[in-house]
Amino acid sequence: MFTHVKSTIRHIAPDSLNGRSLVKVVYVVLEPQYQSALSTAVKAINANNPNLAIEISGYLIEELRDPENFADFKEDVAKANIFIASLIFIEDLADKLVAAVQPHRDHLDAVVVFPSMPQVMRLNKLGSFSMAQLGQSKSAIAQFMKKRKENSGSGFQDAMLKLLRTLPQVLKYLPIEKAQDARNFMLSFQYWLGGSSDNLENFLLMLADKYVFSDKDQNVSYKEPIVYPDMGIWHPLSMKMFEDVKEYLAWYNTRTDIPDDLKDPLAPCIGIILQRTHLVTGDDAHYVAIVQEFEAMGARVLPVFAGGLDFSKPVDAYFLDRSVKGVEAVPIVDAAVSLTGFALVGGPARQDHPKAIESLKRLNRPYMCALPLVFQTTQEWEESELGLHPIQVALQIAIPELDGAIEPIILSGRDGVTGKAIALQDRIEAITQRALKWANLRKKPKLQKKVAITVFSFPPDKGNVGTAAYLDVFGSITK
Numbered sequence: 001m002f003t004h005v006k007s008t009i010r011h012i013a014p015d016s017l018n019g020r021s022l023v024k025v026v027y028v029v030l031e032p033q034y035q036s037a038l039s040t041a042v043k044a045i046n047a048n049n050p051n052l053a054i055e056i057s058g059y060l061i062e063e064l065r066d067p068e069n070f071a072d073f074k075e076d077v078a079k080a081n082i083f084i085a086s087l088i089f090i091e092d093l094a095d096k097l098v099a100a101v102q103p104h105r106d107h108l109d110a111v112v113v114f115p116s117m118p119q120v121m122r123l124n125k126l127g128s129f130s131m132a133q134l135g136q137s138k139s140a141i142a143q144f145m146k147k148r149k150e151n152s153g154s155g156f157q158d159a160m161l162k163l164l165r166t167l168p169q170v171l172k173y174l175p176i177e178k179a180q181d182a183r184n185f186m187l188s189f190q191y192w193l194g195g196s197s198d199n200l201e202n203f204l205l206m207l208a209d210k211y212v213f214s215d216k217d218q219n220v221s222y223k224e225p226i227v228y229p230d231m232g233i234w235h236p237l238s239m240k241m242f243e244d245v246k247e248y249l250a251w252y253n254t255r256t257d258i259p260d261d262l263k264d265p266l267a268p269c270i271g272i273i274l275q276r277t278h279l280v281t282g283d284d285a286h287y288v289a290i291v292q293e294f295e296a297m298g299a300r301v302l303p304v305f306a307g308g309l310d311f312s313k314p315v316d317a318y319f320l321d322r323s324v325k326g327v328e329a330v331p332i333v334d335a336a337v338s339l340t341g342f343a344l345v346g347g348p349a350r351q352d353h354p355k356a357i358e359s360l361k362r363l364n365r366p367y368m369c370a371l372p373l374v375f376q377t378t379q380e381w382e383e384s385e386l387g388l389h390p391i392q393v394a395l396q397i398a399i400p401e402l403d404g405a406i407e408p409i410i411l412s413g414r415d416g417v418t419g420k421a422i423a424l425q426d427r428i429e430a431i432t433q434r435a436l437k438w439a440n441l442r443k444k445p446k447l448q449k450k451v452a453i454t455v456f457s458f459p460p461d462k463g464n465v466g467t468a469a470y471l472d473v474f475g476s477i478t479k
Helices: 033-048 061-065 067-079 091-104 140-151 156-165 167-171 176-194 197-212 245-252 276-280 285-296 312-318 353-363 378-383 390-403 425-443 473-478
Strands: 021-029 052-060 082-086 110-113 231-233 269-275 300-306 335-338 367-369 410-414 421-423
Touching (some): 021 061, 021 067, 033 276, 052 061, 052 197, 061 067, 061 091, 082 091, 082 197, 110 197, 176 197, 176 276, 269 285, 269 425, 276 300, 285 410, 285 425, 312 353, 335 425, 353 390, 367 390, 367 425, 378 410, 410 425
Antiparallel strands (some): 231 300
8 A cells, every 4th residue: 555645736837828839848757856946947938938838747756656647647748749757767657657658759849858767768759869779779879878877886867977978979979960969868968957947947948949849930049058066065055066175164164154163173063965956956945954953053064965876976075084195084074964865876776785885984974864755745744644655665764774874764844836845843853963962972982882772572572582583682792
């Protein structure tokens, strides 16, 4: 039995066309943070663009389990010009999505699918660019992408990021027409990774110009993507993202809004691992809340992010001091808290636990993994008899534990209308208190530490204490 996920309101249509052309867009995403940014982008187009208007219908992937939602989705796809999907990694829902979209793929003007399962990626279609033969083609670009995928333990999204950086070398293997359409696909990915409402507005305008009105006399103008760092350090009070930890700490120590205690290098320092998509889409209220709470409790913060799904990269780059050559890197944080809800390396589809464990061993600090609600709104979660959605339990509690993550506390809910994260203050306080206690425990002398041990005892009886199968319980405790 699955927790019931209700449909939320994400259908936006122009009040009037006034002679403008109408473009119909349907999207399915895993990450609710894109909903609000897309809605803002569409409203801006409908309010300001003199030549076209957009009608958009959006779905979270888990909502397609509901028969009524799925029927609406199929109806929307049948009428659409453009279909967009991202991070579709739940296999039964991926198959369901493909079954609904595939019959209409040929008449859709554009199909843009960002990192997802192969059967969903094969739906991609931009002019002469297609991924229908993904995994089967022997073309230069297919072989290049296959090699990138195999060599990247953090999955296809990081391979795509590498492809973005090496795009000029790849395109030279393609005919001019195909090269242009392939470039537009990678440009689409760049807009999507940019995530802001401005980037998504120009993304939709670019697709309309190149593929909906390609043979018509339409004046559709758009701007190039605004590019944000793939990896860096963020703080809600800074006007910029930092890519150098020394520059960040220099800025931090010049702040006038915090006491001198927080500028003391001996103050507890908490490393926070964030999803870049929440930052660029502006869906960062829960991140702001936890940074403020840590600082209110007397801790310095070092909030880092990554654009792909390998969060070990910012951990290695920013949580360790490598300034002295020939000397082993020294951790500059006292504890690390991941707010991504994902495994440290790999995200929802493919994990590289050995790489994650290697990174966390180098760090050698307590590692917590808190999580936002993804498949439920705050109200649905509070009213559910099952609590957290079973898929999220698997993806964002069980899998991070394989890395060694502890304390899986929910830090934020989700608004059912906008899709935006809502900080749950009592849980924010619990996370910050636990993180600081772990940080302080590490510094406490061993003789002052107290340990409580829970052992297996079933059926309940003194004779069954510590009798778990194949485990030398008391020997392990003594060791």
